[in-house]
Amino acid sequence: TQLLEQSPQFLSIQEGENLTVYCNSSSVFSSLQWYRQEPGEGPVLLVTVVTGGEVKKLKRLTFQFGDARKDSSLHITAAQPGDTGLYLCAGPRDSSYKLIFGSGTRLLVRP
Amino acid sequence: NAGVTQTPKFRILKIGQSMTLQCTQDMNHNYMYWYRQDPGMGLKLIYYSVGAGITDKGEVPNGYNVSRSTTEDFPLRLELAAPSQTSVYFCASSIPGAPQRYEQYFGPGTRLTVT
Numbered sequence: 001t002q003l004l005e006q007s008p009q010f011l012s013i014q015e016g017e018n019l020t021v022y023c024n025s026s027s028v029f030s031s032l033q034w035y036r037q038e039p040g041e042g043p044v045l046l047v048t049v050v051t052g053g054e055v056k057k058l059k060r061l062t063f064q065f066g067d068a069r070k071d072s073s074l075h076i077t078a079a080q081p082g083d084t085g086l087y088l089c090a091g092p093r094d095s096s097y098k099l100i101f102g103s104g105t106r107l108l109v110r111p
Numbered sequence: 112n113a114g115v116t117q118t119p120k121f122r123i124l125k126i127g128q129s130m131t132l133q134c135t136q137d138m139n140h141n142y143m144y145w146y147r148q149d150p151g152m153g154l155k156l157i158y159y160s161v162g163a164g165i166t167d168k169g170e171v172p173n174g175y176n177v178s179r180s181t182t183e184d185f186p187l188r189l190e191l192a193a194p195s196q197t198s199v200y201f202c203a204s205s206i207p208g209a210p211q212r213y214e215q216y217f218g219p220g221t222r223l224t225v226t
Contacts, residue, residue, distance in 0.1 A: 009151075033214060042115075042201050042217030043154075088153060097142055097161075097205065097213040098169065101153035 002027040004089055004102035012108040016078055021105040023089035024071045030092055032072045033099070034063055037086040079109045112137050115218035117202050123224045124192040132187040132221050134202030142205045143185040144169075144215065145177065147198040154201065160185055192225045199223070 007022050023032065031050045035043035047056050049065035049072060056063045060083075062075040076083055086106050090099040115136045124130055136143065141162050146154040156169030160179040174196055176188040185204075189196060199222050203215040 004153075035217075040219070042203075042219050043215075044217070045214050048214055090154075092213060097207060098144075098156060098159060099154075099213070099215065101146075101155075103151065103153045 002029075002091070002093060002100050004091060004100055006087075006089060006102035006105050008105060009103070010106045010108075012110065013079055015080060015109055015111050018075070018077050019079060019107070020073055020075045021087055021107070022071065022073050023102055025091070026070065028069050030069070032065060032069075033090045034072070034074055035088045035090065037088060037104075039085075043086075043088055076107075079107075081109045081111050083107060084109050114138065115202055115204055115216055117200075117218035117221050119221060120219070121222045123226065124189075126192060126194065126225060128192050129188070129190050130192070130223075132189070132200055132202075132223075134185045134187065134218060135183050136185075136202075136204040136216070136218075137183065138204060138206070138216065139182060140204035140206045140216070141182070142207070142213070143179065144203045144205075145175070145185070145187045146201045146203065147171065147196075148201060148220075149198050157187065157200075189223075194225050197223060197225045 033048045034046045037043040052069045053067045054065045060077045086104045088104045089102045118133045144159045145157040155171045158177040160166045202218045205215045
């Protein structure tokens with residue numbers, strides 16, 4: 001069974017701090033996606049990583065796909081209150097169009 | 112484009128009642144999905160559709176039904192509502208892009224409480 005485990009479950013930090021959240025699996029994924037979900041809204045896609053070892057940057061967010069394509073990380077530099085939300089990783093189930101989601105990391109950035 | 116729209120935003124049902132959650136997308140996406148999200152959990156796939164007239168079960172289909180008569184609409188039907196169906200429901204759509212890139216676009220969700 002393919003599973004995605006995210007850590008930490010909850011993170012509360014001060015504005016300006018750096019942080020890293022993780023998405024791990026014992027299974028190989030053909031790609032992984034990261035979504036951000038704000039309270040009362042649906043998830044919004046941030047990035048898709050496809051190649052093992054790939055690093056993608058989105059302003060202050062850096063996404064990395066593990067060499068073995070079993071894990072991914074999201075690093076935020078100088079966090080801002082606008083980064084507050086639930087960060088979800090997702091990957092294709094059995095390389096199909098159906099996604100498996102992790103349970104998410106809930107981030108709170110305090111002003 | 113409005114993207115993916117869902118109605119209603121909130122609903123309270125009594126045990127045993129039925130209702131339909133509406134989902135519409137205007138992006139001409141072939142693939143559509145229904146998920147539920149319980150507190151502290153990720154998203155669980157209820158049903159999905161790869162095109163008009165074609166639907167299939169996801170991980171947690173019991174207690175739900177779907178239909179797909181048009182590309183745009185993918186309603187989710189709850190029959191005989193139970194407290195275990197209290198959740199937030201999200202509809203999503205996607206289009207097959209490059210391999211492994213089935214990125215999904217989500218609606219704003221319907222918060223359902225069954226009491």
